[in-house]
């Protein structure tokens with residue numbers, strides 16, 4: 001039997017690193033720690049090695065399509081595809097950051113929504129039968145959804161929203177922030193939140209598409225929240241450790257063979273949440 005493989009984006013630190021740690025202990029296959037910066041990635045591999053774990057490494061900057069395609073080609077060549085993909089990489093401006101909101105919106109959506117979508121565009125065709133795809137989103141995306149105009153909420157929650165329509169909505173948010181008109185257009189004042197509303201919606205759209213286009217492949221794709229976790233992103237006041245934050249993403253990555261759900265859901269603390 002061929003060796004199985006799991007890939008985690010943005011895993012040189014924080015929750016991503018903790019996901020790799022947990023997978024190294026629990027997953028029967030090769031586990032790839034990936035990082036946009038080779039030095040930071042290799043340091044992280046070394047730190048896990050010192051714990052007696054044995055992750056492999058590949059460079060992967062989700063903002064760089066040539067890095068995505070090079071990694072995709074590597075996994076296709078070496079493993080014939082990917083069994084588990086965890087899209088964890090993301091950014092967030094700090095509350096106190098004075099960068100103009102329109103710039104924050106552009107930069108945040110570029111990584112958290114558009115670059116993660118690029119990952120999915122290039123990696124979904126590689127996901128093998130029985131594969132698991134986990135998009136690390138956030139409860140902030142749910143709160144943001146609830147603070148959108150009723151018309152936007154209706155579209156994000158609808159069963160018939162297409163990926164093109166969603167991309168158009170994300171582009172519209174960025175464009176409206178540039179005109180200073182996003183509030184009038186029904187959007188709340190949070191670029192990170194909108195990026196995660198978009199990512200959760202994208203997960204639901206792509207799960208529906210997988211069910212339609214690959215009905216017999218048993219792939220499960222979900223979005224999740226790790227909880228509020230002590231990392232560089234969230235600070236040291238958060239209640240969960242990175243290892244605790246890894247629990248729900250790893251649970252979704254390791255849903256047993258033959259499982260049929262959850263699929264296309266938003267999951268927190270291992271429970272499907274209302275969207």
Ligand SMILES: NC(=O)c1ccc[n+]([C@@H]2O[C@H](COP(=O)([O-])OP(=O)(O)OC[C@H]3O[C@@H](n4cnc5c(N)ncnc54)[C@H](OP(=O)(O)O)[C@@H]3O)[C@@H](O)[C@H]2O)c1
Nearest residue numbers: 010014015061062063088089090138228229231232233234
């Ligand atoms: N912490 C929380 O309380 C919390 C709550 C809800 C959701 N989340 C989500 O959990 C995930 C992990 O967050 P975290 O708290 O662990 O954040 P973190 O400590 O800031 O780690 C983020 C990771 O993403 C990487 N990254 C950023 N941009 C990248 C790119 N273009 N290509 C590849 N990697 C990139 C970072 O790499 P560098 O080191 O190179 O910057 C880093 O490894 C994110 O999706 C976040 O939105 C976190």
